Amino acid sequence: MVKHDKALNVVGRGLHVKDAVEKVTGTIRYGVDYEVQNMVHGKIVRCPHAHAKIVKIDTSKAEEVPGYIGILTHHDVPQNDWEAAWFNYRGKVLDGIGRFVGDDMAAVAATTPEAAAKAAELVEIEYELLPAVFDMEEARKADAPQIRYEGNERDPYGVAWGDLDAGKAAADVTVDCDIFYESQQYAPLGRNACVAEWMGDRVNVITSSQTPSELRDGIHEALGIPLSKIRVQALPSGSSFGQWWSNNFMIITVLLAKQVGKSAKIELDNEECMSTVKRRHQERTRGSMGCTKDGELTFFDFDHLIDNGGYGFKDDVGFFCVDMWGKNGHGDYSIHGINTNMVTAGCMRGVGDCTLGASVERCADQLAEKVGIDPVDFRIKNQIVSGDELRMQHSRHNLKGQVDEYINNVPEHLRKDWPELFKLSAGGTRALLEKGSEKFNWKDRWKGWAVPTQSEGALRRGIGVGTGAHVCGVEFEGASNSMVRMNPDGSAKVHCAVGRQGAGAETTQAMVVAEELGLTLDQVAIETGDTDSCPWNHGSLASSTMYRTGWASREAARDVKNQLLAIAAREFFDGVDPSELDVDNGEVVHGDPGKHNQRIPFTDVLNELRSDSLGQTSSITGSPRVPMPPSTTFARQFGAQFCEVEVDIETGQIKLIDFLCVQDSGTVVNPQVLKNQIIGAAICGSGFAIYEHMIFDEETGALKNGNLLDYKLLRCADFPHDAEVLFVEDPDPVGPFGARGAGESPIAAGIAAVAQAVYNATGVWVDMPMTPERVVSALKAASAN
Amino acid sequence: MTVLKVNGRKVEISDRGDRTLADALRTDLGLIGARVSCSEGECGSCTILVDGLPQTSCLMLAQQAEGKNITTIEGLADGENLHPIQQAFIEEQGFQCGFCTPGFILSAKAFLEENPNPTADEVSIGMSGNICRCGAYPYIVKAVLRAAELMNAPAQAAE
Numbered sequence: 001m002v003k004h005d006k007a008l009n010v011v012g013r014g015l016h017v018k019d020a021v022e023k024v025t026g027t028i029r030y031g032v033d034y035e036v037q038n039m040v041h042g043k044i045v046r047c048p049h050a051h052a053k054i055v056k057i058d059t060s061k062a063e064e065v066p067g068y069i070g071i072l073t074h075h076d077v078p079q080n081d082w083e084a085a086w087f088n089y090r091g092k093v094l095d096g097i098g099r100f101v102g103d104d105m106a107a108v109a110a111t112t113p114e115a116a117a118k119a120a121e122l123v124e125i126e127y128e129l130l131p132a133v134f135d136m137e138e139a140r141k142a143d144a145p146q147i148r149y150e151g152n153e154r155d156p157y158g159v160a161w162g163d164l165d166a167g168k169a170a171a172d173v174t175v176d177c178d179i180f181y182e183s184q185q186y187a188p189l190g191r192n193a194c195v196a197e198w199m200g201d202r203v204n205v206i207t208s209s210q211t212p213s214e215l216r217d218g219i220h221e222a223l224g225i226p227l228s229k230i231r232v233q234a235l236p237s238g239s240s241f242g243q244w245w246s247n248n249f250m251i252i253t254v255l256l257a258k259q260v261g262k263s264a265k266i267e268l269d270n271e272e273c274m275s276t277v278k279r280r281h282q283e284r285t286r287g288s289m290g291c292t293k294d295g296e297l298t299f300f301d302f303d304h305l306i307d308n309g310g311y312g313f314k315d316d317v318g319f320f321c322v323d324m325w326g327k328n329g330h331g332d333y334s335i336h337g338i339n340t341n342m343v344t345a346g347c348m349r350g351v352g353d354c355t356l357g358a359s360v361e362r363c364a365d366q367l368a369e370k371v372g373i374d375p376v377d378f379r380i381k382n383q384i385v386s387g388d389e390l391r392m393q394h395s396r397h398n399l400k401g402q403v404d405e406y407i408n409n410v411p412e413h414l415r416k417d418w419p420e421l422f423k424l425s426a427g428g429t430r431a432l433l434e435k436g437s438e439k440f441n442w443k444d445r446w447k448g449w450a451v452p453t454q455s456e457g458a459l460r461r462g463i464g465v466g467t468g469a470h471v472c473g474v475e476f477e478g479a480s481n482s483m484v485r486m487n488p489d490g491s492a493k494v495h496c497a498v499g500r501q502g503a504g505a506e507t508t509q510a511m512v513v514a515e516e517l518g519l520t521l522d523q524v525a526i527e528t529g530d531t532d533s534c535p536w537n538h539g540s541l542a543s544s545t546m547y548r549t550g551w552a553s554r555e556a557a558r559d560v561k562n563q564l565l566a567i568a569a570r571e572f573f574d575g576v577d578p579s580e581l582d583v584d585n586g587e588v589v590h591g592d593p594g595k596h597n598q599r600i601p602f603t604d605v606l607n608e609l610r611s612d613s614l615g616q617t618s619s620i621t622g623s624p625r626v627p628m629p630p631s632t633t634f635a636r637q638f639g640a641q642f643c644e645v646e647v648d649i650e651t652g653q654i655k656l657i658d659f660l661c662v663q664d665s666g667t668v669v670n671p672q673v674l675k676n677q678i679i680g681a682a683i684c685g686s687g688f689a690i691y692e693h694m695i696f697d698e699e700t701g702a703l704k705n706g707n708l709l710d711y712k713l714l715r716c717a718d719f720p721h722d723a724e725v726l727f728v729e730d731p732d733p734v735g736p737f738g739a740r741g742a743g744e745s746p747i748a749a750g751i752a753a754v755a756q757a758v759y760n761a762t763g764v765w766v767d768m769p770m771t772p773e774r775v776v777s778a779l780k781a782a783s784a785n
Numbered sequence: 786m787t788v789l790k791v792n793g794r795k796v797e798i799s800d801r802g803d804r805t806l807a808d809a810l811r812t813d814l815g816l817i818g819a820r821v822s823c824s825e826g827e828c829g830s831c832t833i834l835v836d837g838l839p840q841t842s843c844l845m846l847a848q849q850a851e852g853k854n855i856t857t858i859e860g861l862a863d864g865e866n867l868h869p870i871q872q873a874f875i876e877e878q879g880f881q882c883g884f885c886t887p888g889f890i891l892s893a894k895a896f897l898e899e900n901p902n903p904t905a906d907e908v909s910i911g912m913s914g915n916i917c918r919c920g921a922y923p924y925i926v927k928a929v930l931r932a933a934e935l936m937n938a939p940a941q942a943a944e
Contacts, residue, residue, distance in 0.1 A: 019883070020875040021867070023880055024880075024887075024890060025818070025858060025859070025861075026820075026857070026886070027818065027859075028883055029817065030884065033817045187918060188918065189884050189885050189917065189918040190822055190830070190884035190885075238820075238822070238882050239882050239918035239919050240882070269824065502880070502883065502919050504881075675924075676878050679921070679922075679923055679924070680881060680920030680921060682920070684918075684920055707827075708827040708828050708916065709823070709825055709827050714920070714922075715913040716909050716910075716912040716913045716917075717906075717910045717912075718913075719923070720923075722905070722923070
C-alpha cells in the first residue's frame with residue numbers, strides 16, 4: 001500500500017516535458033524523418049474492390065519504371081496470422097484477398113519514393129470479385145458473404161448481474177434507445193513511416209509506435225522468427241490515440257526489405273493514414289433502462305454492435321459505463337463484434353466509452369427528465385464511489401488470460417496488501433460533480449430539462465453535464481514491465497516500452513523514478529521505444545501508462561533503491577538495517593539524522609560496488625519484484641465535464657461557449673501535462689459530438705472523406721480558450737504515488753456533456769455527430785410531431 | 786540548380802520543376818522541422834515564412850521560392866537561445882505530440898508581427914489556420930499571449 005510518509009519533491013510539479021526543446025525547435029525525429037543509408041522506398045499496391053481475390057499479378061509494366069527493384073506479394077509471405085494489441089488486427093500480412101477498398105495487396109520497392117509510387121500504379125492485378133457486405137446487421141446473417149475464415153461475428157461478450165426481470169418490474173419509468181454511431185477517424189496530424197533493416201537473420205524496425213513490444217510480437221508471429229532476432233526502435237509519433245500501435249504496413253516493410261535484400265522504408269501518405277489503417281468502429285446500441293419515481297436506477301438492458309471492418313477482431317468495447325452507473329442492481333449488457341468490408345476498426349481513445357457510454361448517458365438523462373431530477377443529482381444518486389462493487393466481474397473469454405487465473409497464481413502472502421478485488425479502490429464521480437457544479441455555478445445556470453439558458457432570435461443556449469469512466473490498463477495481455485538502471489555517476493535511466501505520442505510519458509515515468517530515487521528529473525533519462533533495452537510492455541494503451549507502467553517503473557526504482565541502501569548500510573552506516581536508510585537529493589541518509597548524520601553521495605556507494613570483489617557489476621539494475629494486483633478488478637478513472645453550447649436553430653450550427661473539465665486520476669504526477677491531455681480529450685470528444693464522421697461509399701465501402709479538407713476537425717477558435725481543468729485527487733492504493741490512469745474517461749465525459757447541452761438548448765436529442773444538417777432535420781422532425 | 790535563401794543563408798537545391806518547397810527543405814536541406822501531414826494546405830504543419838508571411842510549403846513549388854527569404858523553424862533560435870515564442874510554447878506547453886508545433890510557432894511569429902498586443906480571442910482566431918489534433922489549443926493561445934509579453938518586454942523577461 002502507498003504510504004505518503006514524506007513530502008513529494010518531483011511528483012505533483014508542472015515540470016516542462018523532457019522533449020520540449022526538441023519539439024519547439026523542430027528537431028525531434030518521427031518515423032517519417034528516419035532514414036538509413038542505401039535504403040530503398042516501398043509503396044503498397046492497394047485493392048480497388050470491396051472484396052476480391054487475386055487471380056494474377058503482372059509486373060511487366062512496373063518493371064519498366066526506372067529504379068524499380070522488386071515486388072512482395074502474398075506468394076512471398078508466410079501464411080501466419082498475426083495479432084495487434086487488443087485484437088485491433090488479426091490476419092495474415094498478405095493473403096491474396098482484399099477485404100476493403102484500399103486493403104494491402106502487394107508492395108513494390110524502388111530507388112526513390114516517386115519511382116515506387118509509379119511502379120505500384122503500374123502493377124496489374126487481375127481479381128475475382130467476391131460478394132461484399134458493409135452493414136453490420138447484414139453481415140451477421142447466416143447467408144452473408146464471409147469476410148474471414150473465422151466467420152464474421154465474434155462470440156458475444158457480456159456482463160450480467162442481479163435479476164433483470166425483477167429490475168424491470170421495479171421500474172416506474174423506462175426509456176428505450178436505438179442509436180447508431182458513425183466512425184470517427186484518428187485523422188492523424190503527422191503521418192507514419194517504417195524503416196526495416198536486416199542484418200543477417202536479425203531485423204531492426206524503426207517506426208512511430210505506442211506499442212513497441214506488441215509490434216515485436218506481431219513481427220514474430222507473422223514471420224515465425226524468434227523474438228530475440230527482432231529489434232523494434234519506436235520513435236515518437238504525431239497524434240495517435242490508438243492508431244499507431246502495430247500496423248500491417250510495418251510488417252510489410254519488414255518483409256519487403258527481406259524480399260529485395262536491402263533496407264526499406266514505407267511512408268504512408270495522408271490518405272493512406274486515414275483510409276487504410278484503422279478507425280473507430282461504427283456502433284449501434286439498442287436497449288432500455290429504467291428507474292423508480294425517486295430516480296433510482298433499477299435495470300440496464302443493452303445490446304451493442306461494433307463493426308470491426310476487415311481485420312479488427314474485437315469482441316468487446318469499454319464496459320466502464322457499466323461500472324460507473326453501478327448502483328443499479330440488475331443489468332445485462334452484450335456486445336457483438338462483426339466484420340464488414342470496410343477499413344479495419346480498432347481502439348480509438350475511449351473505445352466504447354464514447355458510444356455505448358454515450359447511449360447510457362442519454363438514457364439516464366431521459367429517465368432523469370421523466371422523474372424530474374437534475375442531471376447532476378441523478379448522476380450522484382446512481383454512480384458509484386470508492387468501496388462500491390464493480391459490475392465488471394464476468395470472466396472474459398477469448399483473451400490470453402483470465403483474471404481469476406491471474407489471482408490464483410499469485411501466492412497468498414503476496415496478495416495481503418492488495419485492495420479488495422471487484423470493488424472500486426478509489427475515486428468516483430461524486431466529488432467531481434460536486435466540485436464541478438460549484439465552479440460552473442450549475443445550480444444557478446440550470447433552468448430545467450430542455451429549457452434554454454438563453455434565447456435570442458434563432459440562437460438558443462443550453463448547458464450540459466456528462467460523465468465518463470475507464471479502466472487504468474488491463475492485465476490480460478501480459479504484465480507491463482519497466483527496468484531502471486543506476487549508473488556509476490549516480491544518474492538513472494528508466495527503460496519502459498510505452499512509446500511517445502504526446503501524452504508526456506517520457507517525462508512522467510521519469511518523474512516517478514526520480515521521486516522514488518531522490519533524484520531530480522534532469523538526473524533521470526528514459527528510453528521508451530527500444531525493445532532491445534526495454535522489457536516487455538503493453539504500451540501506451542487502455543489508459544495504462546501512468547498506472548500499470550508507472551507502477552512498474554516505481555517498483556523497479558524501489559528495487560534499485562533497496563540495492564543501493566543495502567550497499568550503503570554495509571559500507572557506510574555500520575551495518576544498520578537498510579530499512580533505516582533513505583535517499584534524499586542524490587545521497588543516502590539515515591531516517592533519523594540524530595542517530596547517524598552523515599550523507600553519502602550515490603557516487604560513493606556505486607564506487608564501492610565497482611570495487612566490490614563480490615559483485616560483477618558497476619551499475620545497479622532494478623525490476624519489479626512483486627506482481628501487480630489485477631487492476632481491472634478495482635481501479636477506475638473518472639471524468640465529469642460541464643459545458644454551454646449555442647445552437648442556431650435555423651442553420652443547425654453549434655458553437656461551444658464554455659467548458660469545464662473535472663478529473664479524478666488520483667494523484668496528479670504532472671498537472672501541466674495532465675491538464676493539456678484532459679483538454680485535448682474534451683476537444684476530441686467535442687469533435688466526435690458535432691463534426692467528425694467518416695463517409696463511406698454505399699456501393700463500395702470506400703472512404704469518401706479520407707483527407708483533412710473533407711474530414712473536419714475542430715480548430716483553435718472552435719473551442720473556448722478559457723476552458724478549465726480541475727482535479728480531484730483521491731490517491732490510489734496501488735498506483736505510483738497514488739496516481740491512476742487519465743486519457744480516456746475525459747473524452748467520454750465531454751461527448752455526453754455536449755449532447756445533453758444541445759438537448760437542453762433545443763429540446764431534441766440529435767444523433768452524433770450533430771452536424772448542422774442533422775440538427776435541422778431533428779428539429780423539423782420534432783416540430784412535425 | 787535553384788538558389789534559395791533559407792534562414793539567412795544561400796543554398797542550392799536540385800532543379801526539378803514539380804517538387805514542392807517542403808520536399809526540397811526536408812530532403813535536400815535536412816530541415817525536417819517543415820512537417821508534412823495533409824499535403825493539401827489544410828493542416829498547416831508545413832508552415833514556413835516566405836518574406837515574413839506564413840505559407841504552406843507543401844503547396845508551393847521550390848522554384849517559386851527563388852530569390853525569396855525563407856524562414857523555417859530551424860532558423861528561429863539564436864544559437865542556444867530560443868526565440869521568445871519557442872520559450873513561451875515550452876512554458877505553457879503549447880503542444881502535445883509536437884508535430885504541428887513548428888507550424889504554429891511560425892504562424893504565431895507572423896501573427897504577432899502584425900498584432901503585437903493581441904487579445905485571447907484574436908489569438909484564437911489567428912491560430913485557426915493550423916490544426917492541432919492533440920487539442921492543445923487553449924495552451925497554444927496562452928503560449929502566444931505569453932510570447933507577446935516576452936517580446937514586448939525583453940529586458941524585463943530576461944531578469
